[in-house]
Structure formats: structure tokens, C-alpha cells
Amino acid sequence: MNLALFFDPLPETLTAATPAPTTLAAYATRFTENFPDWRNADLALIGLDEWRGSAAGSPQAGHHGANEVRQRFYQLQKGTGSVRFVDLGNLRPGLTLEDTYQRLREIIGALLEENTVPLLIGGSHDLDYGQFLAYESQDRAISFAVVDARPDMAEPGPGTPPEDSHLRRLLVHEPNFVFSLAHLGHQQYLTPPEVLVALEKLHFETMSVGEVRADRRLAEPLIRQAEFMSVDIAALRWQDAPGYYPANPFGLGNEEATQLCWYAGHNEQLSSFGLYGYRADQDPHGLAAATVATMLWYFVEGFYHRRPETGFGTFRFLTYTVVLPGNPDKLVFYKSRRADKWWMEVERLGDNAVKRVVPCTYEDYLNASQGDLPQRWIRLQALLG
Template sequence: MDIPFTRKMQWPEVASGRFGSLIRTDSHEGCKIALIGAPDDTGVALNHGITGAALGPDAFRVALTRYGTSQPEGWDWPGVYDAGDVIAGSTLTETHNRLTHATGELLDAGLFPIMIGGGHDLTFPFVRALAKRHDTLSGIYFDAHLDVRAEEGSGMPFRRLVEDCAASRLDAIGISPFANSREHMHWFHSHGGRIDALEPHGEWPGENLFVSFDLDVLDASAAPGVSARNPMGWSVHHACDWVLAAGKCPRVRCFDIMELCPPQDEGGRTARIAAHLLLTFLRGFAARPAGSHA
């Protein structure tokens, strides 16, 4: 499958017992999942953050090759197609437009898109492709920050999804009260946003859901390789409860893992966590009822 403004990825030779050996790059036939890399951190720079997340997709792929394929009886890993990386444009808007187009191609091919980034602003164009194909849209995101700034940058995706894509409901989970302004908190609540109002195994409202995972929701002691470290974040175990539930939910239509910043990552720990989160999501996805994968 040829998608304009994307770069095909070449995976290294991986032993058959490793998960990387299951990734397809030649064809999406027989696959249910499509990985798309978003190697851009222009939005982080615009917000005067620590850059380096443009290297996130490559580090993620390396980490993923190191995991095995052991699995319980009674289920199989869903087929995964690596659609490559979106090539950044000369402006943030151009990059966003390219990502929306690439994601739309994957959706139209019947694939479930999973994005690895990259600045969190890229969630906006990623989910915009979904919004163009559904009348209603709701979202759940795991993040220390609300990301509802008015100005362009990595801190604006969810405001844009409300204003430009008519997202009817946002649930933010893991928000740090010391990492957000009163102005942003007021905007979020005034537009119907809710904070920590869901449970991983409870009922998630909405027919067409996007789920976004910013790695800075994790505690810095476990995940130092992010654009903004969190001194009071989640444990990986807690995060996996949520991600497994997202994978299982048949109304979740896309998923992303964002803000992986390899220059900040001591020993590649955060990249390995990101890869573990993907595998956790896929484990949940495999448990979805037949016919509910798209």
C-alpha cells in the first residue's frame, strides 16, 4: 500500500520468537492493525519544550523487536502492518495535513490505526481523519496536561478536536493539578470535559472513541524519556490496566502513544514501556468480539 508522504520502514532481521518477526511491511493483506510513525516534534519546540520526540518512532520499533510472542491458549496476535513514517512537511500545518491523509488511507483500507509519536499535537490530525468518517466523536486521553492551549504547539490537540472536529466529550485521566493553568482548567470544564471520571473496567460513553496515551502521565522514575517529566505520575501497572481496557473496547476506533523522547531516555526504559503498552493494547484488541475490529 503506497501512501503519499510516507517513508517505508525496514525492520531488522528478528528471530521467529520475537514480536518484530510478526510485523508486515510488504502488504496489509490479512492485517487488522496499522502502525504509523509520526516523527515530528515541531509542536514541542513551539511550546518551548524539550525536543527529541521526533526520534520516538524509531526507538519504539527497536524496543518492540526485543519482546517475545508467548501467549496464553485460545487467542492469536492480530496481524500488524507497519505503514511507515509520515514525512514531516515544511510547516506544522503541512505535517498535520499529511498525517490526516495517511490515517484516512489506513481507515479506508479497513485497518485500525495506531500512531507512535512524536509531539502530542499530532493527535489532532490523526483523530481528525476519524472525525471525517463518523458523525459523532468522543475521546479519552491519559496525560499529565490538559493540552487545550489556544496557540499552535504540542499543547493544543484537544482544544482543536473540540473546536474543529466537534468532539462532543473529552475525558482526561491522570491530569496533574500542578501542571495546568486555571485558564485551561476553566476552558476544559466549560466545554464539557471531565477529569478522572471513568474507571478502566467501567462503562465508557460514546459510540466512536479515540484513545490517546501521553507517556508523561507515567512517573519519571519509570519513564524518563518524555518531553516533560512527571515527578508524581502513574505506575506502569496502573497504565496497563487502562490500556488493556482500551484495547478490549470495540467502540475505540484509534489509539496513539505519544511524546517518546529518546534523548531523555535513560537506558531505553521508556521506549520499552511504550512497546509494552502497545502489546498490552493488542492483547485487549484480540479479545474483541468478532466483527468489531474496525
């Protein structure tokens, strides 16, 4: 597949200067005259400037969000280890918004086939629908995570911008290939109660902004189960990321945001990552661009610290079996010997041939030790059924 047909090269202002040898710019192969060899890359950056799905419309002319993020990202220091990173340039939008979704589907699908992780920067959050469609051809149920100030579950129709209804569209897509969803960072005062009730009935997990800020470590197992993740920077408080509209004084801080990105990068099964919603015309001092660039840096750094955890039940894991008084009569937990990570074995009641080993927390193990079924087990049981 000739991906070069879909992209514009980076402007000379981003690539003219000789990069300092220790910065990411010195290790990235960027699309200027020749299109990068994406098939042999670990990570591929894609800039987006598609805003037809946004109620606020396109940013003012001359404000390309992905380029503003790049300007700061490439000045950051390379982390540890080798880096195989390409920048494919900026995606050319399709004739219609639906065409752009389909372009993303094809491009991300091609990257996934080569085990190259796409990093999507810019554009409105509804573009994660194209990111989602790329997984349809995998012919299996997938899990994903969304970070946003509210679950975008509005009823689609005339007058409803796609960025307000894209999550609903993902969940009702036919054929349905969603196994689980984790929604992180919602703000109660922005979220209709019936939306949370609907997600609960679907047995999906949510964490409010307060819960994430109280203990962001509890978000790690939810992200560890995801195969793709999308982040709307509107989930961050405006003081830390003044690059979206309308402004919101509450939300995640930049510390929580970068930690979530580290978790995503470190998740060995997560195969695509999107940072959406940054509007350069709302960011006169470049603070939000620097925040998004740093979030991206943490994802990349987390990626190069991946250590695949396989072989449950082998010497690589400690195995804990908890005996319970009812049905099920036991639960099996695994803890990595290398990291403070826990997993739980979930069998479908009445059919132990249907089994999954899923990420969990130490608290889930403690609850089971006290005779209480973890809520995560109950949710997964419903999904397996």
C-alpha cells in the first residue's frame, strides 16, 4: 500500500535546522522529500487537521495543531534505548468527513499489519472512529480506552456534531466487535446520569476525574486491557492545556495525563494511540502544545520500556488461588515477578472452556481474599456471557 498518496510532507520550517544530537529530532525519520520506511518502524506519527466533526469548526488559518506539537516534541531529549520512529507527515482530509474516517481505517490497518504503532495527533475527537474501524478486519472482539471530560454518547442526527456522538457510534457499530471499554476522566457535572447508567448496564468501567486524581494507579489495569486508546485534551484542565474550546477550569492535571500516557505506551498489547482536540489558535503561548508533546514523549518512553508478560502459571509469575464459599469456588490471581502488576483468571460460569486472564489490581485480590467477588470479575463474567 502506497501510504505516501495520503500525506503532505512537513513544512521546511520544522525540518530546516540541524537537530541537536541528543534530541528526538535526530532519531526520527520525517517526511520531507522522501516518504519514510514505515514498515520497519516501531512508531509512526500522523498529523491530523480535520475539524468537520467539531461544533467549533476549524481553527484559524495558519494554526496547524500537529505541527505546533511537533515543534516542541522534537526538541525533547531521546529516552533510553534505540528508537525507530517515523513521521509520515500530515494526512490529507478526504472529500467528506466519512472519507477521512475511511482513510484512517486503511492507513492504520496497514500499519497494524506491519506491527507499527500509529500515533495520531490533532483533529477533533470523532476521528477515533477511523482509528476504531481499522480493527474490524481482525475478526475478534477488542478492548479500548477513552480519556475525555465526558462520554460522547449524544444521539447522532441533524445538529449533533460527530465529536459529541462518536463514542455511541463506536459502541453501536455493526458488526459489533467491542469486548470492553474503559472511560477515564469524566466530570460528573458535565455527564448526564443516564449516560453513566447506560455504560454500567453494558458492563463497561468508568473512572471519574476525581477517582483518577485520587489514585491514578487504579487506571493502569484499565489501560493495560486496551488495544487502542484515544485522548481528548479537553479532559485536562485549561490551566495546564489551554488549547481547546470551550475552556474548562477543571479536569486532569498534566501529571495525571502524562502518567496515563506512560501506562498506554507501556501496555504491550496497545497498538494505536490518539491525542485529539488540540487547537493551536487557542494556545498563544504554546503551553498546551508543550503539554501534548510531553504526553507523547511519555507514551514513546513507555513503549520502549515494554516487557511482554507471558506464560501465566510459569516461574515468571506468582500464582495465588483464593478459595471462595460459593460459585465460583475459587479465583486464581497472577502477579508478575518483575513488576507490580496483577492479573485475574475469569472463567464463564458453567463453561470453563471460556476463559480470560485480565488485568486487575491488588485490591481485587484483597477483596477476593475476604470472600467478596471483585466488581471487575462480575463485569467480565457478564461480558463473557
